[in-house]
Amino acid sequence: MNSAKKRMLSGMQPTGMPHLGNLEGAIANWVRYQNEYESFLFIADWHSLTTLYGDTGQIKQNIREVALDVLAAGLDPGKCAFFVQSDVKEHAELHLLLSMITPISWLERVPTFKEKQENVLGGEQASYGLMGYPVLMSADILIYKADVVPVGRDQLPHLELCREIGRRFNNHYGGVFPECEGLMTSIPAMPGLDGRKLSKSYGNAIYIADDEDTTWQKVRSMFTDPVKMRKDDPGHPEGCAVCAMLGIYQPDSDEELQRECRAGHMGCMQCKKKLAELLNERLKPIREKRAELLDNMDYVSGVLAEGAEKAGAAAEETMKEVRSAMNMKKRTVR
Numbered sequence: 001m002n003s004a005k006k007r008m009l010s011g012m013q014p015t016g017m018p019h020l021g022n023l024e025g026a027i028a029n030w031v032r033y034q035n036e037y038e039s040f041l042f043i044a045d046w047h048s049l050t051t052l053y054g055d056t057g058q059i060k061q062n063i064r065e066v067a068l069d070v071l072a073a074g075l076d077p078g079k080c081a082f083f084v085q086s087d088v089k090e091h092a093e094l095h096l097l098l099s100m101i102t103p104i105s106w107l108e109r110v111p112t113f114k115e116k117q118e119n120v121l122g123g124e125q126a127s128y129g130l131m132g133y134p135v136l137m138s139a140d141i142l143i144y145k146a147d148v149v150p151v152g153r154d155q156l157p158h159l160e161l162c163r164e165i166g167r168r169f170n171n172h173y174g175g176v177f178p179e180c181e182g183l184m185t186s187i188p189a190m191p192g193l194d195g196r197k198l199s200k201s202y203g204n205a206i207y208i209a210d211d212e213d214t215t216w217q218k219v220r221s222m223f224t225d226p227v228k229m230r231k232d233d234p235g236h237p238e239g240c241a242v243c244a245m246l247g248i249y250q251p252d253s254d255e256e257l258q259r260e261c262r263a264g265h266m267g268c269m270q271c272k273k274k275l276a277e278l279l280n281e282r283l284k285p286i287r288e289k290r291a292e293l294l295d296n297m298d299y300v301s302g303v304l305a306e307g308a309e310k311a312g313a314a315a316e317e318t319m320k321e322v323r324s325a326m327n328m329k330k331r332t333v334r
């Protein structure tokens, strides 16, 4: 790989089928930037255990779905390292070492910790692993000395913590780690079909793997302005999930569309037809590539194995420096 390039790293949890939010918010950026940076992109299966520890049976299948969608969306495994986190054990080693220097108070104030404790675990006790989620994420980033990390806005507190942990390490043991920067998408957040936040657990998503008809059925059932009953009733595009998605897929005609909706010249059914058309256009090549890959799962497994090989070599380089800086002994066995 070309070492003159800056490094990009990002991960995605295998918590279910990837949806449109994952595609436009994350995967599209991985694909867009894969040429610009030396890229490490991975499926964060250990992270998914923080919430799926009671239901681990689905993780293997979820990993396959993420791998298929990411490759179908255009990630080129020849240009980057695409791998599964648990195939590169060095992430776990660095996580452990970083956990020794991370104050508990830093982790308690991370907003996603409180949010998951309340919303995802439904009152169940949060685990040591959930609290350490951002420490593992810091290890993922620091082990490749990543310069840029494409993430959603919700992950910014984790990046801040990563920089703090890296700095603390450097202060104790000498400068090993650079500071990473977040790389934000410019597109607005994808809404859920029901107008709520898009979430796998709400079942309000269009999946990348959905076929044309399923996509249309889902769009048809989408939440729109409840006071616009007929086409010529004046509409309120704000708060309408169909309008929000049209704004993402057709940003240039967004203003005109909103005007037509308000004026009662455009009905919700017309908007939905347009949206389904745009989505199917966007997803068609991805679905075709996905079907090809599905017939060739050996190739997909090979890609992930090769990716783990490449990533493992880079991770081991950093770990040599880390062990030496911390006065730990050299690695003597595999």
Ligand code: TRP
Pocket (backbone or CB within 6 Å): 009, 010, 011, 012, 013, 044, 047, 136, 137, 140, 141, 149, 150, 151, 152, 155
């Ligand atoms: N926490 C990220 C998410 O849920 C996934 C992730 C794990 C990640 N490790 C990472 C993202 C390292 C960027 C860098 O979206």
